Amino acid sequence: MSVLRPFKATDLFKFNNINLDIWTETYGISFYLQYLTRWPDLCCVQEAPSGRMMGYVLGKAEGTGPEFHGHVTALSVAPEYRRLSLGRKMMALLEFVSDETYGGFFVDLYVRCMNKVAIGMYEGLGYSVYRRVREYYGSLGLGPGGRDEEDAFDMRKPLSRDPQRRSVRANGRDVVVSAHDGSVL
Amino acid sequence: MDPVAWERQIRPIYDALDTGSNKSAILACNKLLKKYPKNGLTKALKALALVRSQKVEEALILCDEVLAHKPTEDATLSAMSHVLRGLGRHTDVVKMFEDAFKTQPGNEEYAAQTFFANVRIGNWRAAQQVAAKMHKTFENVRYVYWYVTAVMLQAKDPATPEKMRELLHQLAHRQLMTSPSPSYIQADRLYQHLTVLRELKLYDDAQKVLEHDTGKTMYNNSLAVDELRRNLWQLSGRWTQERELAVQRITEKKDRNWLEFLSILDATFAPIVSSEEVSDEARTACSEQISRTRELFTRISEEDGLKDRSGLLGLLELAKRSKHYGFSQDSSELLSLLQTYWHRFGDKACFYEDVKPYLELDADALSRWTSFIDSVQPSCNTEANLRRAINWHKTRRFTLPECEITPELESARASEYIKAYFAGLSLGKDLAETELQPADDLVILAAHAFVSSWSIGGGEKQLYNASVVLEYGLTKSSHSYHMRLLLIQIYRLLGSASLALEHYRLLGIKQVQNDTLSHLILARASTFSLAGSGDITYSNECLESSQIYMTNSHETSDWIVRAFTQEKYSQIPDLIALEDRLDNSLQRDLVKLEHVRMRLTHEPINSELIDMELIELKFNFDRFHHDNRDIDIISNYQPSCQKSIFEQSVLFKKLPGPGWLFAFLKIYIRALQQASDVDDMVEAKLLIGDRPKQSHDPEVQRPLKERLATRKQVELDELTPNELALYDFATALGDWLEPHHDHIRPPPAKVLADASKQTEAKTGRPLQGIEPADLTTNGHAKKDEEAPPVKDAPESIACFFDDMLARFKKLVESGELPSELLHVATLTQEALLLFTIETLRFKPASVVKMYKLGALATSCKAIRTKAVAVLKDMSTELTKLSEKEGSSDQRKAFVQECQVVQDGEQIAHDFVLNVAKRVTDSRKKVEEGIAKSILKICSKDT
Known part of the structure; x- marks a missing residue:
């Protein structure tokens, strides 16, 4: 139960309760504005009845040919509003728009390999690992989580334009690619 | 010239600029200019390198040379638009592209650039004319929408008179009608079309657009269009339709967007909300609707169970509104729903926030609720x-x-x-x-x-x-x-300022958060600034947190332009709002003022500082501010009858707001203006770049002197009593010295001549844009009128220092919080600095002699001596306090005071001792630092 509405440029004044959380990065204003001026329909906010922001998603449409797809750039929910299926609802909207408006073949997202909770949630939503991207989160360096901490899973979910499910594969966890050029390692 | 050879010569300059090697870019330009002394592109690139190396005067000369030739070459135009934007000369960018477009009327790119240049400065009227021309010449439908958007933005501009607005909306509508293709082929065109229809209240026309199949798809697929659709239906009273769609979405699509529930609730009460006199029929209709809504929400709530809160929360809202409109007499229904809500969702983190609006109960209901809640206290197992x-x-x-x-x-x-x-x-x-x-x-x-x-x-x-x-x-x-x-x-x-800053930094505030959150640490930060004793941490924090405003002015307009090229019209008003709210942010100017207050404590006070700060503060004085500060970020769990935790814990019980800002701007602008030789005419001549947009408040149109002298209660209310005393002091001081400043200040011609000489010394050429007529009177032109008589200093000026000392001592005796002591001490220090600014002009012996100011000089000296004595007294006291603060006794006392938290023995004694040490050390540091700062300031120029 929350208000689902478009992400607006002026929401940058309101998103502190989400962005002060350690796992959410605050980027320069241009980062947000490039999404809003190209894919505003893939960016939305969940808001409490009190007007407080609860979470948001920023997405884009990219790729060519059968690789054309919706991409989840940032999905974030404030700590006090977790466990309310907000992430699920925002993902549903992004998938719907990627499918209906953009006609993409799939939706994809990147998640830290060690983030088991998130991976589990995305699997529950129909996503599967397409490949493992080496050193995607390289800037942090190797932490206690080892490789799992800096590698990302690229997870995908096919949309209605891909009824044959060509955009996903069963052994995705074993396909390791480089973060720099996407070449298979 | 051979293009390949030319490219080979010009490329290194671009490379140098791209890598930030401005020096080598300038050298490369000079080399090329020797060969081709008239080459516009090289000059433009050199100007760009100069701007980026802060060599503004030299850049200006080149800039004017290039512009004089009305460039039409792409590369030159592009380089020049960067130069001019860097100099803040946005109107010149418009002019430059306008000229280029005039020379080549078939050049679509120049037309677009002219449009964008106008968009960047919010010149909607001109933008709309360019768009109209573009539509005619290039016959692209998008230009219709550019035109419409510009017209709509002009209508929205606060400067546009009310009666013009309707006309503009009609103009936009007429233009849309000429569009050869329907708006619904693109969501954002449809959005713009609907916006125009909404403004003109053409709801039936809007309905036709929405009812079209494509229109339906669009509002079902785009949240933005749907938002507008909802708004249109509500404005036009299509409540039945609104309700039906919401019900369908909730029941068939399982949509749980709270907006749908609100639509049903609004539709339920629409029969009695919309008219003033409510007929019995309307009440009956409403009553029936309530039953239907209750039935629906109950069903949803039962179906969803623990999965979703919407149904039950909808019932709570329904009960609240039913009671409000007199459909139920008591709170029984609300109470029973609250109890269900507790049982069902009491373990959700958002429970408290959900139910808070429903806990405003009357005494009887409240006692029933309290006894219920007392009976269900859970354990933490x-x-x-x-x-x-x-x-x-x-x-x-x-x-x-x-x-x-x-x-x-x-x-x-x-x-x-x-x-x-x-x-x-x-x-x-x-x-x-x-x-x-x-x-x-x-x-x-x-x-x-x-x-x-x-x-x-x-x-x-x-x-x-x-x-x-x-x-x-x-x-x-x-x-x-x-x-x-x-x-x-x-x-x-x-008063543990360094610890506050430490925690603030650990929050990792970045980018736009600096605007919304820096108030946490920078509100009245000069109270804790040790800049006077050489530690410029706080002063730097002000500068760093203000970076975002530069980023905003450099980047946001690019995205507004991008929204036009990408045809994302729905985003444009919000992008403009973002740019405007940052540009005219209240916090921006509050921080600026704090920075000035800190700067004065550690930099020599001279005419350069005075002139620069005066011009900047005057700009701020003309703004219409937006308060973007995030206060709600601090969650509040205080009882409803109390102030919020933020209000309780804010320093000096008052958050500085627009009133505080204007009071302090008045204090500083007046002092700086008296001390400065730069009057309005000189300022206009010396100013580089466009003036910031002024507020449309009629207040701004009044003469500055009058505005500075006006005291407003709303402004005074935001000051602490000590700040008010400083304000009174500054006013008395200004009134006393004003006639002498006005008499001695050199005439504008003299000031301009001096400035021109200075520029000539720097660049080899005199100042541009100054007519010889401006410089006719040279040398010390003593004014003809008689010198004003020297009056005795008003008593209140000297008394101020005694009063502040008395307040300070009282605070020390009664053991008040260190922040309170520092407040009084730093304001007294500030008074001395204001005094220094105000009396700088009368210091040189030659001036005293020439204008016969002996008596004035003596009075000033006496005041200064008094101020210094008082401040030294405070400094000694602060040093004593800081020594005490650093003692082990103080730490012990702190630990003893913390019995409550140590009761359960989970928080160890050593932990408390460590906090005690950090708190007292931090206080010691600031007390010591301010004591030193005071001594340093007292010893300056004596």
Whole structure:
């Protein structure tokens, strides 16, 4: 139960309760504005009845040919509003728009390999690992989580334009690619 | 010229500019200019390198040379638009592209650039004319929408008179009608079309567009279009339709967007809300609707069970509104729903926030609710129960009556919260270090109770306890920003400024957050600034936090332009709002003022500083400010009858707002203006770049002198009594010295001649744009009128210092918070600095002699001596306090005051001692630093 509405440029004044959380990065204003001026329909906010922001998603449409797809750039929910299926609802909207408006073949997202909770949630939503991207989160360096901490899973979910499910594969966890050029390692 | 050879020569300049090697770019340009002295592109690139190396005067000369030739070459135009934007000369960019477009009317790119240049400065009228021309010449439908958007924005501009607006909306509508293709082929075109129809109240036309199949798809697929659709239906009273669509979405599509529930609720009460006199029929209709809505929401709530809160929350809202409109007489339904809500969702973290709006109950209902909640107090044995317990405490606290809020009871409650915290802590013991403990909110509640206890007279020790318990909480949840936010507030109250800053930095505030959150640390930061003794930490913090405003002026307009090229019209008003709110941010100017206050304590006060700050502060004085500060970020769990935790813990009980800003701007602009030789005419001649847009408030149109002299109650209300005393002091001082300043200040011609000479010395050429006529009177032109008589200094000026000393001593004796002492001391120091600014002109012996100011000089000296004596006294006292602060006795006393948090023995003595050490050391540092700063300022120029 929350208000689902478009992400607006002026929401940058309101998103502190989400962005002060350690796992959410605050980027320069241009980062947000490039999404809003190209894919505003893939960016939305969940808001409490009190007007407080609860979470948001920023997405884009990219790729060519059968690789054309919706991409989840940032999905974030404030700590006090977790466990309310907000992430699920925002993902549903992004998938719907990627499918209906953009006609993409799939939706994809990147998640830290060690983030088991998130991976589990995305699997529950129909996503599967397409490949493992080496050193995607390289800037942090190797932490206690080892490789799992800096590698990302690229997870995908096919949309209605891909009824044959060509955009996903069963052994995705074993396909390791480089973060720099996407070449298979 | 061979293009390949030319490219080979020009490329290195671009490379140097791209890598930030401005020096080598300039050298390369010079080399090329020797060969081709008239080449516009090279000159433009050199100007760009010069601007980027802050060599503005030289850049200006080149700039004007290039512009004089009306460039039409792409590369030159592009380089020049960067130069001119760097210099803030946006109107010149418009002019440049206009000229280029005039020379080549078939050049679509120049046309677009002219349009964008106007968009960047919000010149909507001109933009709309360009767009009209573009549509005619290039016949692209998008230009119709550019035109319409520009017209709509002009209508929205505060400068546009009310009666013009309707005309503009009609103009936009007419233009849309000429469009060869329908708007619904693109969501954003449809959005723009609907916006125009809404403004003209052409609801039936809008309905036709929406009813079209494509229109339907668009509002079902785009949240933005749907938002507008909802708005249109509500404005046009299509409540039945609105309700039907919402019901369909909720029941068939299982949509749980709260907006759909609100639509049903609004539709339910529409028959009686929309008309003033409510007929019986309307009430009956409404009553029937209520039953239908109740039935629907009950069904949804039962179907969803624990999965979703919408149905039950919808019922709560329905009960609340039914009671409000007199359809139910008592709160029984509300109470029973609240109880169900507790049973069903009491373990959700958002329970408290959900039910808060429904807890405003009358006495009888409240007592029934309280006895219910008392009967269900949960234990903390599971994570779900822990969340329930937290909600229980928050909810219970919310309805506490005033009589149950005493220092002792609050302190006892804090104890209870701490006990529950420790009980809950064990549930999260296996969590990773980066995770938040589920029991965190109990520590935050304890801090609330301590702060509340302090605010009603429980003594400073309550704040000690709060800081210890929060510091402890942070050892368990190192990333809890909620705890840090409270600690920042508390440490500022306690005068532990460096600790407040430390926690603030750990929040990792970045980018736009600087605008919304820097108030936490920078509001009245000059109270804690040690810039006077050489530590410019706070001063740097001001500069760093202000970077975002530069980023905004450099980047945001690019995105507004991008929204036009990408045809994302729905985004444009919000992008403009973002740019405007940052550009005219209240926090921006509050920080600017704090920075000036700090700067004066550590930089030599000379005419350069005075002139520069004067011009900047005058710009700020003409703005219409937006307050973007995020105050709600600090979660509030205080009882509803009390002030919020933020209000309770804010430094000096008052957050500086627009009133404070204007009072201080008046103090500073007046002092700087008197001290400066730059009057309006000189300023206009010397100013580089466009003036910032002025506020449309008629107040701004009044003469500056009048505005500076006007005192407004709303402004005074935001000052502390000590700040008010400073304001009075500054006013008396200004009134006393004004006639002498006005008499001695050299005429504008002389000032301009001097400035021109200075520029010539720097660049080899005199100042541009100054007519010889401006410089006719040279040399010391003594004014003809008679010198004003020297009057004795008003008593209030000297008295100010005595009064401040008396206040200071009283605070020391009564053992007030260090922040209060520092407030008085730094304001007294500020008074001396203002005095220095005001008397700078009368200092040179030659001036005293020439204008016969002996008596004035003597008065000034006496005041200064008095000020210095008072300040030295304060400094000595602060040094004494700082020595005491650093002693082990002080730490021991702190630990002893923290009995409450040590009761359960979970927080070890050593931990408390460590907090005590950090708090007292931090206080020692600031007291010592301010004491030193005062001495340094006193010794300056004596």
